[in-house]
Amino acid sequence: MALPVQPTPLQASTPLPAPAPAGETAAPEFNETSGFFRHLHTPRVAFGQDFTLKQVVFVLFFVFCLTPWASPPIALALGLLLAQTIGNPFTTQTKQATAKLLQFSVIGLGFGMNAHAAVQAGKEGILFTVVSIFGTLLLGLVVGRWLGLGKHVVHLISCGTAICGGSAIAAIGPVLRAKDEEMSVALGTVFVLNAVALFAFPPIGHALAMTQNQFGLWCAIAIHDTSSVVGAAAAYGNQALEVATTVKLARALWIIPISIGTAMLFKQKGVKVKIPYFIFGFIAAMLVNTFIPAAKPLGPVMVNLAKIGLTVTLFFIGAGLSAKVVRSVGIKPYVLGILLWVVISTGSLxxxxxxx
Structure with a gap:
């Protein structure tokens, strides 16, 4: 007589699926390891290299973003589509590349700008910058208390809205000694609103018949991240791009005094202030383009490469904005971010x- 087989610990702890009623066929369980998703994740080999179809789709989207047919809004939309469906198979790599690629792209844009025009744009934007930064920080403090959010989250979202989005949050976070979850909430809020702004601002500008100068200035003040500011302005026109980039980078320099003020306000000692050195690279490129005639032929090439870099940057940002990231933020931070954004957008407009 055969002896009964003892279940292994795994078998004993894993419940079996309930049998289907008589005359019916059990429905197959649907998850990311079955059907279509299983094919996307199944490793394959070609030319001695392992790959998955998920990685192939990502690479095809990436290559498209390098072509003239891609634009910043399209690239962001492709990234968002990828994030909401099959996911980003290179999350770590794209996260590491995004900041550096944006910085090099901004420096490249400097080769297409004139220093005299930039100074004039900076003069026009300085008053808007000062008033909007301190007004946003104060309003954020009041609304954040009303919503019952933590001080760190409120300050991070307010700084991201007031100065330059994710760059400001990344710089202010270590000064606050903010926790990872606090940083994630602030970054998630800002990135979602950035995506909305990139698509919404150009149609609004055209509907209101805004001039290139007006639209560039509005983008620099009312859109959080430098990447979305440059993307929206580039879609509107070259002059808008020049004004928006100059004013936004001048605004980004406020990271330094705001970081010092944050350390004093929150009584943090022994912290290092993160200086956005790439802005000085942008200024150097602009000076070279303005005062060194021999460098003029280099300008169009560098600007074209910079615009491609910006397009790829927005694709990477979109690919990292999964539904999980959006849901993890919670409703209150979005309420704070949206209120601040609406006030600064409509007021500055x-x-x-x-x-x-």
Whole structure:
């Protein structure tokens, strides 16, 4: 007589699926390891290299972003589509590359700008910059207390809205000694609103018949991240791009005094202030383009490469904005971010339309 087989620990702890009723066929379990998703994740070999179809789709989207048919909004949309469906198979690599690629792209844009025009744009934007930064920080403090959010999260979202989005949050976070989850909430909030702004601002600008100068200034003040500012302005026109980039980078320099003020306000000792050195690279490129005639032929090449780099940057950002990231933020941080964004967007728009 055969002896009964003792279940292994795994078998004993894993419940079997319930049998299907008589006359019916059990429905197959649907998850990411079955059907279509299983084919996307199944390793394959070609030319001695392992790959998955998921990685092939990502690479095809990436290559498209290098072509003239891609634009910043399209690249962001492709990244978002990837993130919401099959996911980003190179999350670590794209996260590491995004910041550096954006910095090199901004420096490259400097080779297409004139220093005299940039100074004039900076003069026009300085008052808007000062008022909007401190107004946003103060409003964020009031609304954040009303919503019952933690001080660190409130300050990070407010700084991201007031200065330059993810770059400001990345710089202010270590000064606050913010926790990883606090950083994630702030970054998630800002990145979602950035995506909305990139698509929404150009149609609004055209509907209101804004000039290139007006639209560039509005983008620099009302859109969080430098990548989305440059993307939206580039879609509107070259002059708007020049104004927006100059004013936004001048605004980004406020990371330094705001970081020092944060350390004093939150009584943090022994912290290092992160200086956005790439801005000085942008200024150097602009000076070379303005005052060194021999470098003029280099300008169009560098600007074209910079625009491609920006397009790829936005594809990477979109690919990292999964539904999980969006849901993990929670409703209150979005409420804070949206209120701040609406106030600064509508307020600056009204002033620009009536004064510039």
């Amino acid at each position: 009204y002033v620009i339309l009536h004064t510039v």
